[in-house]
Amino acid sequence: MHRIGVFVCHCGSNIAATVDVERVSNALAHEPGVVHSVNYQYMCSENGQQLIKNAIKEHNLSGIVVCSCSPRMHEATFRKTAEAAGLNPYMVEIANIREQCSWIHKDVEEATEKAIVLARTAVAKLTLNKPLVAGETGVTKRALVIGGGIAGIQAALDIADAGYEVDIVEKNPTIGGRMAQLDKTFPTLDCSACILTPKMVDCAQHEKINIYSYSEVDKVKGFVGNFKVTIKKKARYVDETKCTGCGVCMTNCPSKKGLNSFNMDLNTRPAIYIPFAQAIPNVAVIDPEQCIKLKSGKCGLCSMKCGANAIDYKQQDSFVEREYGAIVVATGFKPISLENFNEYGYADNKDVITSLELERLMNAAGPSKGTLVRPSDGEHPHVITFIQCVGSRDVSGCGKPYCSKICCMYTAKHAMLIREKYPDTQVNVFYIDVRTPGKNYDEFYRRAVEQYGVNYIKGMVGKVYNENGKLMVQGSNLIDNEQVTIASDLVVLATAIEPDPSVKDLATKLTISIDTNNFLTEAHAKLKPVECATAGVYLAGVCQGPKDIPETVAQASAAASKVIGLLAKDKLKGNPCVAHANEMTCTGCSQCAEVCPYGAITYENKEFRIGGGKTEKRRVASVNPAVCQGCGACTVTCPSGAMDLHGFSSAQILKEVEAICKR
Amino acid sequence: MNNDMQLKSLIEMSATDVRKCMKCGKCSGRCPAFKEMDIKPHQFVTLLGQGKVEKLLASKAIWNCLSCLACVERCPRGVAPANVIEAVRTTVARMQGGDGITAEEIPAEVNEMIPQQLLVSAFRKYKK
Numbered sequence: 057m058h059r060i061g062v063f064v065c066h067c068g069s070n071i072a073a074t075v076d077v078e079r080v081s082n083a084l085a086h087e088p089g090v091v092h093s094v095n096y097q098y099m100c101s102e103n104g105q106q107l108i109k110n111a112i113k114e115h116n117l118s119g120i121v122v123c124s125c126s127p128r129m130h131e132a133t134f135r136k137t138a139e140a141a142g143l144n145p146y147m148v149e150i151a152n153i154r155e156q157c158s159w160i161h162k163d164v165e166e167a168t169e170k171a172i173v174l175a176r177t178a179v180a181k182l183t184l185n186k187p188l189v190a191g192e193t194g195v196t197k198r199a200l201v202i203g204g205g206i207a208g209i210q211a212a213l214d215i216a217d218a219g220y221e222v223d224i225v226e227k228n229p230t231i232g233g234r235m236a237q238l239d240k241t242f243p244t245l246d247c248s249a250c251i252l253t254p255k256m257v258d259c260a261q262h263e264k265i266n267i268y269s270y271s272e273v274d275k276v277k278g279f280v281g282n283f284k285v286t287i288k289k290k291a292r293y294v295d296e297t298k299c300t301g302c303g304v305c306m307t308n309c310p311s312k313k314g315l316n317s318f319n320m321d322l323n324t325r326p327a328i329y330i331p332f333a334q335a336i337p338n339v340a341v342i343d344p345e346q347c348i349k350l351k352s353g354k355c356g357l358c359s360m361k362c363g364a365n366a367i368d369y370k371q372q373d374s375f376v377e378r379e380y381g382a383i384v385v386a387t388g389f390k391p392i393s394l395e396n397f398n399e400y401g402y403a404d405n406k407d408v409i410t411s412l413e414l415e416r417l418m419n420a421a422g423p424s425k426g427t428l429v430r431p432s433d434g435e436h437p438h439v440i441t442f443i444q445c446v447g448s449r450d451v452s453g454c455g456k457p458y459c460s461k462i463c464c465m466y467t468a469k470h471a472m473l474i475r476e477k478y479p480d481t482q483v484n485v486f487y488i489d490v491r492t493p494g495k496n497y498d499e500f501y502r503r504a505v506e507q508y509g510v511n512y513i514k515g516m517v518g519k520v521y522n523e524n525g526k527l528m529v530q531g532s533n534l535i536d537n538e539q540v541t542i543a544s545d546l547v548v549l550a551t552a553i554e555p556d557p558s559v560k561d562l563a564t565k566l567t568i569s570i571d572t573n574n575f576l577t578e579a580h581a582k583l584k585p586v587e588c589a590t591a592g593v594y595l596a597g598v599c600q601g602p603k604d605i606p607e608t609v610a611q612a613s614a615a616a617s618k619v620i621g622l623l624a625k626d627k628l629k630g631n632p633c634v635a636h637a638n639e640m641t642c643t644g645c646s647q648c649a650e651v652c653p654y655g656a657i658t659y660e661n662k663e664f665r666i667g668g669g670k671t672e673k674r675r676v677a678s679v680n681p682a683v684c685q686g687c688g689a690c691t692v693t694c695p696s697g698a699m700d701l702h703g704f705s706s707a708q709i710l711k712e713v714e715a716i717c718k719r
Numbered sequence: 720m721n722n723d724m725q726l727k728s729l730i731e732m733s734a735t736d737v738r739k740c741m742k743c744g745k746c747s748g749r750c751p752a753f754k755e756m757d758i759k760p761h762q763f764v765t766l767l768g769q770g771k772v773e774k775l776l777a778s779k780a781i782w783n784c785l786s787c788l789a790c791v792e793r794c795p796r797g798v799a800p801a802n803v804i805e806a807v808r809t810t811v812a813r814m815q816g817g818d819g820i821t822a823e824e825i826p827a828e829v830n831e832m833i834p835q836q837l838l839v840s841a842f843r844k845y846k847k
Contacts, residue, residue: 073787174765217791226806331763399749399793445743445795449763449796450795450796451739451795451796451797452794452795452796453797454795471839477844487743487746488742488743514744515743515744515748516743516744516745516748516749516795517745517748518745518746518747518749518750518789518793519748519749530748530749531744531745531748532743532744532745532747532748532761534742534761537759537762539748539750539753539754539759667797
């Protein structure tokens with residue numbers, strides 16, 4: 057005999073303004089099985105929860121339906137409430153009358169009617185609920201950090217400092233990421249290398265941190281607390297354990313014309329190279345596309361000159377499988393391609409450069425040793441014009457619809473640094489809006505204008521063209537309602553940033569969601585900013601959204617604290633809403649195992665009695681409840697209906713449909 | 720036609736959402752006829768958004784606009800300033816008597832690279 061309690065929440069005016077909550081609770085009081093039905097202003101508040109607990113005891117309730125917000129918001133809250141009052145937490149159903157009702161309807165009559173139907177549906181499902189008990193699994197006390205930029209480095213150091221092992225997987229030959237390419241950092245103008253390289257060294261020397269450089273995540277299996285990850289170590293043709301980083305190979309390599317990607321292709325590097333002097337690990341790598349020995353079999357100079365005997369032309373990609381309790385994704389960003397923006401002449405003029413290229417040109421370790429020169433002729437530019445929002449805030453399809461967030465600040469930085477070092481240079485900035493929220497940020501930008509006399513022009517550039525060796529920048533000056541043309545020596549494009557392309561493939565491997573701009577989606581925009589919908593996976597840095605270094609570091613530390621909290625547990629409570637096979641109807645067809653993304657289904661040959669004292673052996677599916685994540689793929693695939701999900705059985709779903717259809 | 724109806728008609732004829740404009744000025748930054756225009760391309764968009772019909776209809780710039788559609792091509796927000804200009808031009812031509820151009824006078828597609836709007840607007844401007 058069911059004794060169901062219904063609790064209708066007003067959510068202040070969020071629900072009550074559009075749904076007649078009184079009518080909902082009154083209507084539900086007459087549903088079969090319902091013995092108690094009330095409404096209250098804030099059901100999730102302490103008073104609201106107390107009201108539920110009291111009712112469970114007073115009316116000896118067998119299950120409860122809470123009509124409130126999305127179960128993603130408060131299902132866990134109300135399950136705890138029920139448990140505290142002695143009820144099995146899986147005897148709780150949520151009717152979402154906020155996101156799926158009050159927020160999307162205007163008409164009170166219609167919304168109320170819908171709320172009643174949703175509540176009835178939850179009651180109908182609840183009549184078939186069974187108490188469920190979650191199993192427990194162990195936790196592998198090791199974390200994986202994917203991406204070795206500042207986000208990955210910060211997360212790894214924090215986790216390792218708490219006493220847990222961390223592996224960093226970095227696709228490039230060195231950790232350091234984009235920050236290693238920068239010259240100075242806003243708003244304090246510290247030298248990027250001076251604050252980053254010590255952290256890189258800390259990573260290398262930390263006894264709990266292990267760096268897989270020039271490596272990629274190949275496969276991911278398992279679940280929170282128990283991930284099994286295959287890491288692909290790309291062949292670098294140099295034995296990491298022997299190479300001392302002396303650089304003799306680089307000076308002797310005869311194939312010197314590879315584009316130096318660390319310097320944004322502004323100069324060249326040999327086929328065997330160490331990306332930059334402070335690289336971690338300080339180990340050379342051979343570019344197989346460029347190496348004469350690997351391409352034609354002739355040469356071998358580096359091997360002959362190497363005192364450590366570290367060169368190995370026969371090296372192959374290798375794979376390691378490691379287990380982890382938690383994963384941090386920190387894959388970073390790249391500037392967008394400018395092929396859709398011919399108007400700025402980037403492809404046709406060497407002296408039209410991106411801001412990241414300017415960073416390398418201004419960096420003491422860059423191709424011009426920190427002297428700002430024009431890439432075309434090596435001359436010092438006297439008029440430099442910056443163009444903001446190149447590809448950002450663009451909904452035409454050419455660029456990205458979002459604001460890249462970091463450009464206003466780095467352009468103010470560039471403008472200031474140039475005016476400081478070369479006071480004879482005129483610096484112009486075409487902008488749409490200057491966006492500088494943040495501690496000491498607007499002051500920083502105003503310093504560029506007031507102290508350094510940078511010429512900010514409100515308006516966008518329409519075209520850049522070459523006239524007698526000068527770059528003519530034609531754009532709007534909206535304040536004066538004029539069209540201006542500035543003859544410039546160097547044009548710098550504040551290019552939009554986008555997530556590193558590797559993130560798409562990774563999102564599939566980790567089953568984490570990704571938005572239309574390829575940013576990874578956090579579990580809750582406000583309250584779960586570093587968590588994913590997939591338990592045990594956390595986000596840090598630009599892979600989640602555009603952000604600068606201070607924000608990235610803060611988010612990385614936040615992700616680390618979540619990982620530490622997880623690894624500190626010895627046991628994790630599983631999800632009891634998992635699949636199970638009915639052995640009587642299972643035909644052993646294997647279709648469920650094929651669709652299972654978690655590898656939770658195996659088969660066994662079992663003996664069954666078939667009457668007359670006889671038995672027969674049949675192949676039947678068996679689900680490992682510790683591995684199953686309850687996604688339901690097997691239940692919809694099973695042709696014989698033998699697979700079912702605890703808590704979401706086919707019978708329960710049909711009962712819901714019935715309740716919706718009933719008038 | 721009163722002001723409200725005129726405005727409604729201009730919005731309809733423009734067939735572009737002026738509220739998408741983020742006032743970046745890229746249209747006017749690119750416009751080759753900018754210097755000759757009394758009202759600039761970005762102002763056409765803004766004035767329509769503000770409902771300033773009289774000012775729009777009094778503009779001389781409609782006869783300077785080349786209908787080259789560079790403003791449309793370059794707009795990062797998918798707004799079409801040239802559409803607004805063409806709407807004003809058509810309206811003024813009709814107010815001056817007739818349509819200024821009949822459907823039969825408009826040639827079929829001459830070259831797929833030449834926007835039809837350019838031909839139509841050329842007829843409006845130079846038809847004797």
